[in-house]
Amino acid sequence: MNILKTVLALGMLVLAAGCASEQTIIEPPSKSTLGEKTYESSLALNKNVNSQDTANKVTISDTLTFSDALSKALLENPRLQSFGWQVRVKEAERIQASLLPNPQLNAEMENFGGTGPFEGYDGREVTVKLGQKILLGADRLKQKRLAGANKELAGWDYEAQRLDVLTSVTKAYISALEAQRQWQQQKELVDVAQNLYNSIAAQVEAGKVSKLAQTKAQVELSRAKIDMENARNQWESARSSLASYWGSQQPQFQQLKGQLSMPADIPKYVKVQEYIQRNPDVARWATELQQRESALDLAQAKGIPDITVSGGYKRAEDLSASAAIVGVSIPLPFFDRNQGNIRAAKYELSRVETQRESAVSQTYKALQTAYNKLNAAAHEVNQLQKQVLPGAKTAFEAAQTGYRQGKFDYLEVLDAQRTLFSTRTRYIQALAEYNRAVADVERLIGTSLSEISGN
Structure with missing residues (x-):
């Protein structure tokens, strides 16, 4: 019984020595970053914590809204x-890095089962x-710091991917809205072409115009129907592309709700570029440097040999006596002082x-390009809306009126019709390009342009 008490007492002393070596180091509080603030409250991330939770499911109806598309993605x-x-993986690795090394129990029995004096167990x-x-x-502390930096980097990666998804869904929704409007416009063009064909057909029967005019009207109507079918196929493709962002193979919605935004006042580039540090692809590098510095600290710490203290007892049966044992093991760093890993960690820091x-x-280069594209798209939309579209519409109405009064022939009406609808097509394309350019700029600065404009 006394021997058991001695072993337990020595064991407690050994464990206390191991813990005391770590408790003398005060760990600094963790620093909160933009990435942590964002991804810790993310629905997509929290869904991974409890994959059975269905409370946050988004139901898609026949009409899809922009907010539902973002939430679903x-x-x-x-x-x-x-x-x-991946964030959860790094959290678990940080927990593992904070754990103490396990104690080691070693038991030996000598001088038994032999011959002569060593025969039997005496x-x-x-x-x-x-x-x-x-x-x-201080390996444990530095391992924990390194694991914490790895977790923050995973958070930044998550935040960058989150913005990528939001931007991609936004642009896919814009493209789908564009395709929906183009399809609707082609339907209108078919109706206009059909009405014009009916009017010419009636005049042919009355003998007022030649059969050739009816043939040309029929060709134009057929072409309009072909374009309408192509527009419908583009709409179906845009629907499928949008639905793929939440893993759907078959879109459940039949139409989109919303309109393409008109150009607003664009802030100056000098003001826009001030927000580039909010881009997680840029902001993450501060954490990347901390992670490399932590890796260097850990490599240097591993160059200091760790000692192992031990204690126990020894029992000699032939003497019927017991004695306590204490020991210490110290590696001698004659050859391996982890110098290669330390140098590699320094090189990694310089590389980062x-x-x-x-x-x-x-990123600055990409922002300048995206900003120029945004300005060009806004200018085109404004010009089409204020000058080109009104002129094309007026010319088409005048051509129709003149045709009914006999002042213009069919070809002049057809030319005015083509000009009007091609201008509408270009206007929708320019409006979509403007909205996609806004999404690209906002992704690069991690901030809404409306927020900058309001400052």
Whole structure:
């Protein structure tokens, strides 16, 4: 009984020594980042915590709204969910990095089962030891810091992917709205072409115009129907592309709700570029540098050998006596001081610094290109709306009136009709390009342009 108490007491001392070596280091509080603030409250990420929870499901009806499309993608986009799981993986690795090394129990029995003096168990010796590694280089703390930086980087990756999904869904919704409007316009064109054909056919029967005019009207009507079918196919493709962002193979909605936004006042580029640090692809590099610095600290810490203290007892049967045992194991860093890994960690830190400069430079370049495209699209929309469309509409109405009064022939009406509807088509395209350009600029600055305009 006394021997057991001695072993337990020594074991507690060993464990206390191991814990004391870590408790003397005060861990600084974790720093909250934009990435953490965003992804910790994300529905898509929280869905991964409890995959059976269906309370946040978004039901799609025949008419899809823009907000429902965004919510559906955030909740059910497969790629975004994979990034959410990656955050959880890094959280688990951080927990593992904070754990103490396990103690080691070592038991030996000597001088038994032999011959001569060692025959039987009279001369046996029993040794029981309990050892604990003590991390002199603060490895556990530095491993935890490194794991924490890895978790923050996973958070930034998630945030970047979240914005990518939101931007992609926004642009897909804009493209679908564009296709829907183009299809509707082609239907209108077919109706106009049909009415014109009926009018000419009636005049042919009355002998007022030649059969050739009716043939030309028939050709124009057939062409309009072909264009309408092509527009319908483009609409179906746009629907499928939009639905794919939440993993749907067959779109459940039949139409979209909403209109393409008209150009608003665009803030100056100098003001827009001030927000580029909100882009997670840029903001993440500060955490990337912290992660490399933590890796360097850990590599340097591993160059300091950790000692192992042990304690136990030894029992000699031939003497009927017991004794306590204490020991310490210290690796001698004659050859391996982790110098190769330390140098590699320094090189990695330098590499990240140059990568950061390159990434920021590329982002500014992309922002300038997107901003110029935004300005050009806004200018085109304004010109089409204020000058070109009204003129084309007036010319078409005048041609119809003149044709009924006999002042113009059919070809002049047809030319005015083509001009009007081709201008409408270009206007819808320009309006969609403007809205997609807005989405691209907002992705690069991580901020809504309306928020900047309001400052």
